Amino acid sequence: MARPLIQLALDSLDFDQTLNLAEQTAPYIDIFEIGTPCIKHNGVELVKALRSKFPDKLILVDLKTMDAGEYEATPFYAAGADICTVLGVSGMATIAGVIKAAKAHHAEAQIDLINVSDKLACAKAAAELGANIIGVHTGLDAQAAGQTPFADLSDIASLGLNVRISVAGGIKQSTVKQVVDSGADIIVVGAAIYGAASPADAARMIRDAADGKVTHQQMVINKIWSILSATDDANEVKLTRMLDNASRIFVSGAGRSGLICKFLGMRLMHSGYDVSVVGEIVTPSIKRGDLLLIISGSGETEQLIAFTKRAKDMGADIVLITAKAQSTIGDMANATFPIGLPEQYGKVHGMPMGTVFELSTLFFLEALISHVIHEKGIAEEEMRSRHANLE
Numbered sequence: 046m047a048r049p050l051i052q053l054a055l056d057s058l059d060f061d062q063t064l065n066l067a068e069q070t071a072p073y074i075d076i077f078e079i080g081t082p083c084i085k086h087n088g089v090e091l092v093k094a095l096r097s098k099f100p101d102k103l104i105l106v107d108l109k110t111m112d113a114g115e116y117e118a119t120p121f122y123a124a125g126a127d128i129c130t131v132l133g134v135s136g137m138a139t140i141a142g143v144i145k146a147a148k149a150h151h152a153e154a155q156i157d158l159i160n161v162s163d164k165l166a167c168a169k170a171a172a173e174l175g176a177n178i179i180g181v182h183t184g185l186d187a188q189a190a191g192q193t194p195f196a197d198l199s200d201i202a203s204l205g206l207n208v209r210i211s212v213a214g215g216i217k218q219s220t221v222k223q224v225v226d227s228g229a230d231i232i233v234v235g236a237a238i239y240g241a242a243s244p245a246d247a248a249r250m251i252r253d254a255a256d257g258k259v260t261h262q263q264m265v266i267n268k269i270w271s272i273l274s275a276t277d278d279a280n281e282v283k284l285t286r287m288l289d290n291a292s293r294i295f296v297s298g299a300g301r302s303g304l305i306c307k308f309l310g311m312r313l314m315h316s317g318y319d320v321s322v323v324g325e326i327v328t329p330s331i332k333r334g335d336l337l338l339i340i341s342g343s344g345e346t347e348q349l350i351a352f353t354k355r356a357k358d359m360g361a362d363i364v365l366i367t368a369k370a371q372s373t374i375g376d377m378a379n380a381t382f383p384i385g386l387p388e389q390y391g392k393v394h395g396m397p398m399g400t401v402f403e404l405s406t407l408f409f410l411e412a413l414i415s416h417v418i419h420e421k422g423i424a425e426e427e428m429r430s431r432h433a434n435l436e
Contacts, residue, residue, distance in 0.1 A: 049225050049255045052076035052105065052211065053248065054235035058086040064094060066239055073248040076103040076128070076231065084108065089124045096125030103127040109157060111135045114142025122150035129154060130180060133161040137170055144175045153177035155211060164197055165204060172206040178231065179206065183214030195227055202228025218247070218267070221254035242274035265396060265404070272385035272405040280382050280409070281416045287364055287380060288318060288417075291336035295361075297323035297352055298340035301403045306340050308407060312414040315428040316421070323352060333360030341365065342390075342402040344372025344381075353377050366409075368402045384409055 053074045055063045067077050077095055084091065084106055095104050105128040106121045118129040131143040133156050140156060147154040155178035156171040158164045168179045181201055183194040194214040201210055212224055213233035224232050234251055241247035250267045253259050259267070288294060294313060298306040306322060313320040321328040323337075331337060337356040341349050344367045353363055353374050363378040368390050375381045384405050418428070 047230065049229060050075035050103075050231045051248070051252055051255060052078050052213075052231050052233040053238055054078045054080050054107075054213070054233055055083055056080035056235060056239065058083060060087050060091060060094075063087070063091065064098065066244055067095060067099065069245045070238060070248040071099060071102065073245070073252040074102065076105050078105040078107055078233065080235075081107045081109050084121075089120055092121055092124040092126050105130070105155070107157075109159075110139060110143055112139055114139040114144075115146045116142070118143045118146040118154075119149070122146055122152050127152050128178065130157045131155070133158045133164070133167040133171065137174065140171055140176065141174050147177070148175070155180050157182050158197070158201075159183075165200060168201050168204060168206060168208075172208050176208060178209045178211050180211040180213065180233075181229075182212075182233075195223065198224070198227045198229060218250050218254050221251055222257070225255055225257075241271070246270060246274065265400075268396065268401055269405050269408055272389055272401060273408060275385045275389060276383070276405075276409060281413045283380065284364065284382060284413060285417055285420065287336060287362065288313070291362065292319070292332070292334040293329075293336070294318055294320040295323050295328070295331055295335060295337045295356070296320065296340075297337065297349060299346045299349060301399060302340040302342065302406070305403055305407050305410065306338075309338070309340075309410045309414075312410075315431050316414060316417050316423055317427075317431070331356050331359050331361045335359075335361040336364060337361050338364045338366070339374060339378075340367075340406060341372075341374060342368040342399050344369050344374040346374075350374055366406055 051074050053070055055066060055077060057063050063083060077099060079091055092104060092106060104126050106126040107130050108117060108121065110117050110131040112135065114131055121129055129143055131140050131154060144154045154176050156176045157180040158167060159182040161167045171179065179201055181194045181198045194212050198212050209230035210228060211231035211233060212229040216224055216232060216234050217237035221232060232255055238244050238247045296306040296310045310320050310322045339349050339353060344365055350373050356363060357377055365374050365378040365381045367375060367381060367383060369387060370383050384402060390401060
């Protein structure tokens with residue numbers, strides 16, 4: 046099977062924003078799709094702009110033509126479109142008109158099967174007319190109702206038609222392999238790229254997934270990167286300020302998060318802070334003016350809730366580093382620092398339980414220490430002088 050093509054749906058109405066997104070993602074994208082709302086708003090001038098700026102990319106204009114196929118498609122092919130779409134529900138006469146316009150410009154016609162009742166019959170008839178691409182498309186409204194394109198994709202692929210198959214409908218990095226394995230030649234991605242904190246990184250990850258390059262190591266790196274990219278850059282400044290304002294610092298977490306606390310505690314000590322790990326036999330009593338820093342993905346661990354209540358009663362400030370913006374501990378805390386976004390913590394294949402939060406938090410805190418030592422000008426020799434020497 047040929048290397049699958051990645052198609053990016055450019056859905057913004059803003060002309061310049063559309064070009065900017067295309068420029069960011071160009072190294073990883075094969076087809077730039079001017080989405081239906083976008084082409085309705087911006088017209089043929091956007092086709093010309095993309096054609097001029099990206100001569101080596103395919104340009105698809107998602108006209109979703111319903112009538113007057115040849116007449117509607119012709120100016121867009123003339124402006125530089127490589128592919129125009131026509132709705133399967135429009136009927137064979139309209140489909141034939143778009144195909145005729147495509148052939149006249151040495152371009153291609155794509156038949157969109159969205160809302161077609163008999164998709165197999167429509168695909169066969171369109172292929173006989175000379176269609177180049179069959180689009181298996183689960184629209185936004187159908188996606189909201191829980192539908193996916195995978196069953197239709199498998200059915201169309203099983204026909205063995207002499208066409209390429211395009212698939213669209215909520216595709217993201219975690220489903221790209223399933224799409225490729227189901228027989229797609231063109232993978233259409235929208236929100237998973239343009240809605241990402243870094244569209245370029247999201248496009249790269251999807252390109253790698255489509256090419257089968259995602260090792261488990263790369264999967265972990267990609268996931269942590271996506272979490273940290275969605276984390277507020279101002280957090281390290283705000284947290285550093287709270288650390289500096291505290292008389293003493295106490296760190297606490299349960300399980301693997303507790304181990305991350307010890308990582309942080311050691312580095313804070315190396316950086317010159319007065320820090321204790323809650324639960325150690327030499328940990329002193331907490332008092333007003335101190336800071337209790339808790340790491341808890343859920344913010345609901347009973348033991349940590351008890352610690353928080355006690356510290357609050359003693360007048361200490363509370364900081365929570367978490368995966369959830371709202372929680373029992375978060376409601377008591379003076380400041381909450383979410384790592385990533387709540388929706389990023391769904392089940393991730395190959396990364397059990399709290400791994401995503403724990404590793405992302407570790408990287409966040411290591412970056413925090415880098416910020417601290419850079420801002421304060423702490424030399425490594427100074428940090429090394431505080432390192433344990435009875436080992």
